[in-house]
Amino acid sequence: ELKVEQNPLFLSMQEGKNYTIYCNYSTTSDRLYWYRQDPGKSLESLFVLLSNGAVKQEGRLMASLDTKARLSTLHITAAVHDLSATYFCAVDIGYSGGGADGLTFGKGTHLIIQP
Amino acid sequence: DAGITQSPRHKVTETGTPVTLRCHQTENHRYMYWYRQDPGHGLRLIHYSYGVKDTDKGEVSDGYSVSRSKTEDFLLTLESATSSQTSVYFCAISGLGAGQETQYFGPGTRLLVL
Numbered sequence: 016e017l018k019v020e021q022n023p024l025f026l027s028m029q030e031g032k033n034y035t036i037y038c039n040y041s042t043t044s045d046r047l048y049w050y051r052q053d054p055g056k057s058l059e060s061l062f063v064l065l066s067n068g069a070v071k072q073e074g075r076l077m078a079s080l081d082t083k084a085r086l087s088t089l090h091i092t093a094a095v096h097d098l099s100a101t102y103f104c105a106v107d108i109g110y111s112g113g114g115a116d117g118l119t120f121g122k123g124t125h126l127i128i129q130p
Numbered sequence: 131d132a133g134i135t136q137s138p139r140h141k142v143t144e145t146g147t148p149v150t151l152r153c154h155q156t157e158n159h160r161y162m163y164w165y166r167q168d169p170g171h172g173l174r175l176i177h178y179s180y181g182v183k184d185t186d187k188g189e190v191s192d193g194y195s196v197s198r199s200k201t202e203d204f205l206l207t208l209e210s211a212t213s214s215q216t217s218v219y220f221c222a223i224s225g226l227g228a229g230q231e232t233q234y235f236g237p238g239t240r241l242l243v244l
Binding site: 046048050057058059060063065103105115116117118119120121122123 | 161163165170171172173174175178180186188189220224231232233234235236237238
């Protein structure tokens with residue numbers, strides 16, 4: 016059974032600081048997803064990482080994937096209040112015929128960025 | 131935004147009542163998914179579909195059934211709703227092949243079973 020663990024589950028930080036969210040998963044997978052969710056809203060796709068060593072950046076967020084360590088990180092640089100949200104990582108259960116059979120999610124990291 | 135709609139957006143029902151939730155997409159994507167989101171559990175896969183009439187079970191499929199008779203519609207049925215099925219239900223879609231790995235999520239349906 017695939018398990019996905021995020022830490023921390025709750026993070027309060029100040030604007031301007033840097034921090035990293037970690038996502039560990041228990042079985043081999045080459046696909047790792049990061050999502051953002053605002054309260055009461057749906058999930059917004061941030062990154063899809065498809066290979067070992069993949070790194071993607073968008074604004075103040077950067078995600079990386081180490082498939083050998085079964086670890087992905089989401090790094091926040093010089094945080095701003097607008098980045099306050101819950102962040103989820105998710106891993107493919109498997110893929111057949113070229114598409115994903117579904118995602119296994121971590122429990123999410125609730126991030127609060129204070130002015 | 132990916133063209134995904136869910137209906138109804140909110141529903142209150144009673145224990146033992148059958149309930150059907152609808153997911154409709156305008157992207158012509160092959161894969162469709164149903165997840166539920168509960169506090170402390172993140173999102174969990176209920177069922178998914180990899181084509182018309184092709185479906186399979188996910189992690190928490192007990193008490194749920196699905197149908198997909200057209201590419202654009204994926205229905206989730208709670209055969210006899212229970213209070214433990216009170217949740218937020220999200221539909222997601224994804225394509226087939228390179229460059230279409232992203233799963234896009236619909237707006238969600240909030241279901242309360244009394």
